[in-house]
Amino acid sequence: MLGEEGLLTGEAALRVYECDGYTLEKARPALVLLPATTQEVSRSVELLHKAGIAFVPRGAGTGVSGGCLPADIPVMIGTSRMRRIRNVDLDNRRVEVEAGVVNLDVTRLVQGDGLHYAPDPSSQAACTIGGNVAENSGGPHTLKYGVTVNHLLGLELVLPDGEVLQLSREAGSGGFDLAGVVTGSEGTLGIITSATLALVRTPQAVATMLAVFPGVLEASRAVSAIIAAGLVPAALEMMDALVIKAVEAAYGFGFPADAGAVLIIELDGLAAALDEQCVQVTEACNEQGASEIRRADDPRERELLWKSRKRAFGAMGRLAPSYCTQDGVVPRSALPEIVERVGEIGRRYKLRIANLMHAGDGNIHPLLLYDENDPEQVTRVLDAGRDILLACLELGGSVTGEHGIGIEKTDLMPASFGPATLAAMADLREVFNPRSLCNPHKILPSDRHCVEVTRPRPRGGG
Numbered sequence: 001m002l003g004e005e006g007l008l009t010g011e012a013a014l015r016v017y018e019c020d021g022y023t024l025e026k027a028r029p030a031l032v033l034l035p036a037t038t039q040e041v042s043r044s045v046e047l048l049h050k051a052g053i054a055f056v057p058r059g060a061g062t063g064v065s066g067g068c069l070p071a072d073i074p075v076m077i078g079t080s081r082m083r084r085i086r087n088v089d090l091d092n093r094r095v096e097v098e099a100g101v102v103n104l105d106v107t108r109l110v111q112g113d114g115l116h117y118a119p120d121p122s123s124q125a126a127c128t129i130g131g132n133v134a135e136n137s138g139g140p141h142t143l144k145y146g147v148t149v150n151h152l153l154g155l156e157l158v159l160p161d162g163e164v165l166q167l168s169r170e171a172g173s174g175g176f177d178l179a180g181v182v183t184g185s186e187g188t189l190g191i192i193t194s195a196t197l198a199l200v201r202t203p204q205a206v207a208t209m210l211a212v213f214p215g216v217l218e219a220s221r222a223v224s225a226i227i228a229a230g231l232v233p234a235a236l237e238m239m240d241a242l243v244i245k246a247v248e249a250a251y252g253f254g255f256p257a258d259a260g261a262v263l264i265i266e267l268d269g270l271a272a273a274l275d276e277q278c279v280q281v282t283e284a285c286n287e288q289g290a291s292e293i294r295r296a297d298d299p300r301e302r303e304l305l306w307k308s309r310k311r312a313f314g315a316m317g318r319l320a321p322s323y324c325t326q327d328g329v330v331p332r333s334a335l336p337e338i339v340e341r342v343g344e345i346g347r348r349y350k351l352r353i354a355n356l357m358h359a360g361d362g363n364i365h366p367l368l369l370y371d372e373n374d375p376e377q378v379t380r381v382l383d384a385g386r387d388i389l390l391a392c393l394e395l396g397g398s399v400t401g402e403h404g405i406g407i408e409k410t411d412l413m414p415a416s417f418g419p420a421t422l423a424a425m426a427d428l429r430e431v432f433n434p435r436s437l438c439n440p441h442k443i444l445p446s447d448r449h450c451v452e453v454t455r456p457r458p459r460g461g462g
């Protein structure tokens with residue numbers, strides 16, 4: 001049914017699919033299916049359902065919590081051949097695209113018409129719309145524009161028994177918002193085959209500023225000061241000294257060598273309003289001890305600044321053989337405290353930790369540097385990561401801002417939610433996925449002692 005292109009077997013081909021961006025655990029699927037149409041997805045899933053074989057959906061594999069790890073799951077269903085644009089409706093500012101379409105390609109499709117697709121994960125040149133919906137992804141511009149669910153008008157979903165649903169969530173569509181329920185469900189409720197997305201008018205003007213601070217504490221205080229001034233920047237991102245060092249070596253933007261932290265602040269809207277807002281941002285940053293504030297007016301400078309931020313993960317290889325990206329949230333006002341706690345945890349576990357943040361959202365990404373060939377370092381990374389996330393909870397935040405629970409954080413769900421809430425989530429999953437054939441062992445804690453991965457989990461809690 002799928003032809004040669006639609007079926008991968010053999011060691012070399014399958015090795016590519018043994019993990020996503022969370023590389024601490026690996027497991028190879030027995031078979032990868034690459035259907036090209038909704039009908040092929042539906043028929044494949046129906047056959048797997050009849051045979052009682054578990055399967056996991058996968059987009060581009062850029063997830064960072066092991067969401068598409070085929071742990072004890074024989075079959076993977078990839079969407080890389082589902083890249084058709086089904087409909088472009090400029091008058092109503094919407095598109096319908098298949099699940100395997102790459103995020104950035106949606107904006108490329110409509111930018112000539114003064115529109116764009118707002119959710120912009122830093123991985124947007126590779127990650128797919130199906131993966132974005134499954135993770136409810138955001139990006140640097142989430143602060144003003146929101147996350148995927150805020151731009152989603154409808155979904156086509158193949159249920160774990162092969163049935164195809166059309167789910168609309170447009171105003172006035174009535175009934176339960178099932179597309180909203182599927183958003184962020186990390187591939188545990190079925191396979192998304194297409195999504196209808198709302199487009200946003202590209203702002204008339206954009207001002208991108210760089211503010212340099214002696215350290216992350218001063219930069220964190222400036223974040224609160226900017227918001228307290230009544231501004232809603234489109235983006236408010238922070239990089240600490242270690243990240244700056246790596247991105248400077250990789251992309252040569254010209255960050256000052258002694259910068260302790262930088263904020264990238266982007267304002268957008270009507271050109272007439274931006275100059276005044278830039279003055280307000282400058283005042284707020286100066287009050288918190290900024291040593292330098294620059295406005296990137298030249299489009300090339302702005303592009304390079306964003307390249308440095310969005311490709312910061314890629315530059316980490318210059319600092320250590322491996323890194324583990326954590327993803328936690330704290331209330332914005334607690335940023336200075338979590339920054340101190342992360343530093344203390346790094347010292348306690350003798351690990352270098354670089355800090356990257358969607359600071360305006362209180363979403364932190366500590367990057368724990370280590371060598372994955374040293375099991376003792378791996379243990380310290382896992383324990384330190386866990387302590388960071390528990391600190392986020394203590395400060396009134398959560399254990400994920402945008403990277404999901406996947407397989408990585410299932411152990412932390414009981415610390416995040418009460419038993420009744422966890423039971424309601426399990427009940428909901430059962431309605432869509434009663435035999436737990438679609439992406440088992442993810443999100444909710446379960447008995448995972450049977451799960452085979454190449455690296456035994458060093459800390460208990462299976």
Ligand SMILES: Cc1cc2nc3c(=O)[nH]c(=O)nc-3n(C[C@H](O)[C@H](O)[C@H](O)COP(=O)(O)OP(=O)(O)OC[C@H]3O[C@@H](n4cnc5c(N)ncnc54)[C@H](O)[C@@H]3O)c2cc1C
Pocket residue numbers: 020021056057058059060061062063064066067068079099120121122123126127128129130131132133134135136137138139140186187188190191192193313314402403439
């Ligand atoms: C360098 C880098 C930067 C990143 N920056 C950001 C960022 O700024 N913001 C952000 O939110 N995330 C970010 N991420 C995380 C990741 O890119 C997102 O979670 C992205 O949405 C995953 O898309 P994907 O296509 O790679 O999905 P995958 O990794 O393939 O899958 C992710 C999850 O979605 C499920 N899934 C995939 N496709 C489908 C489908 N069609 N139907 C049902 N379930 C499906 C999988 O089972 C899995 O659970 C970053 C990752 C990297 C490596």
